[in-house]
Amino acid sequence: MKLYKLILVAFILGLVFTSCTNDDDVNSSPLPLGDYEDGILISHEGNFGQGNASVSFVSYDLQTVENNIYSAVNSNPLGDTAQSIGFNGNLAYIVLNVSNAIEVVNRYTFESVATINTGLNNPRFIAFANGKGYVTNWGDGSVATDDYLAVIDLSSNTLTTQTIAVVEGPEEIVASNNTLYVAHQGGFSQNxxxxxxxxTSDMVSSTITVGDVPNSMQLDNSGNLWVLAGGKPSWTGEETGGKLSKINTIDNSMTSIDFADTEHPNHLALDNGTLYYYMSGSVFKMASSEITLPSSAELTGxxxxxxxxNNSVLYGVDAVDFTNNGTLSTYNLSSNSLEASATLNIIPGGIYFN
Incomplete structure (x- = not known):
């Protein structure tokens, strides 16, 4: 009888333990971070001066599209000319060029966290390093001496009194540990x-001369900085071709490949050791180990x-006529075939994986 009771108690305890274990397994499942987790965010400039900038959420298969998510969540317009978005932890920083503001939101719910609307003058792009945010500002695009980086205190999402003076036309900015790299296109001129x-010191430690009008940058897994310059356009009267440069960020040494004088590449991308760029309606690719430019395009028209x-899928936005709604299209780069397309809002520009 005693043995029977012991077996019965052990059986009941086993059921309880199993039940608790199963409950723990259920409770340990990660909860969704928000409606806009695990998809693509698209920033839209909107029409200049009309205050109709926006952000769209798109599923990876492009079957779900939700436009105007900031306005839908916060019941307010986003602002004028969404230039770019930067991520820091669970927050997204939406840089509004004409509004001279940055809207800070939870990147997964898009609920407003803060608005930074002082100390900015023609802001463009943002990056994060050493616990701070850094925002490139043109100032007056026709004045060569008023360009700077604004510095954000991320604990309060306010600008510090510190600014970093830089040369004309700071645009894209990337961070590698505690070092920032800023590409200077030149404002309304060329740089x-x-x-x-x-x-750490919030000071310019050096400058590197690259091709004319550097428009995009990528850091590879070895810490090299790739810079694509578009060259001076023909309307300047002194047209120059593009240039692709690889900068060793340890000693700032550089190797470059020149494009023809009439070739003006843009939109440099890097995926699994392969470089991609856009030029004259076509997409080209080359291994990062190559020393010559590709002779033919992967995609045309x-x-x-x-x-x-991203992961061998190309994502491209078309602003169409800059008045009506634009589109997002995806291409399988293994077969160079169109996978899907979706209609977005007015003047889509930035593509961000959330």
Whole structure:
């Protein structure tokens, strides 16, 4: 009888333990972070001066599209000319060029967290290093001496009194540990400089001369900085071709490949050791180990206003006529075939994976 009771108790305890274990398994399942987790965010400039900038959420298969998510969640317009978006942890920083503001939202729910609307003058792009945010500002695009980086205190999402003066036309900015790299296109003119900034001292430590009008940058897994310059356009009267540069970020040494004088590439992307760029309606690819440019395109007949590549899928946005709704299209780069297309809002520009 005693043995029977012991067996019965052991059986009941086993059931309880199993039940608790199963409950724990259920309870340990990660909860969704928000409606806009696990998809693509698209920033839209909107029409200049009309305050109709927006952000769209798109599923990876492009079957689900939700436009105007900031306005839908916060019951307010986003602002004028969404230039770019930067991610820091669970927050997204939406840089509004004409509004001279940055809207800070939870990147997964898009609920407003803060608005930064002082100390900015023609803001363009944002990056994060050493616990701070850094925003490129043109100032007056026709004045060569008022360009700067604004510095954000991320604990309060307010601008510090610190600014970093830089040369004309700072645009894209990327961070590698505590070093920032800023590409200077030149504002309303043309420039050919990369500023290297120490995020510890918040000072420009050096500058690197690259091709004319550097428009996009990528960091590879070895820490090399790839810079694509578009060259001066023909309307300047002194047309120059593009240039692709690889910068060793340890000593800032550089190797470059020149394009023809009439070739003006843009939208540099890097995926699994392969470089992609857009030029004259076509997409080209080359291994990062190559020392010559590709002789033929992978895709042709395109009209991209923005482009990136992720896991061998190319994502490109078309602003169409800059008045009506634009589109997002995806291409399988294994077969170079169109996979899907979706209609978005007015003037889509930035593509961000959330």
């Amino acid at each position: 050919n400089v990369i500023s290297v900034i120490d995020a 395109l009209n991209f206003y923005g482009m990136t590549v």
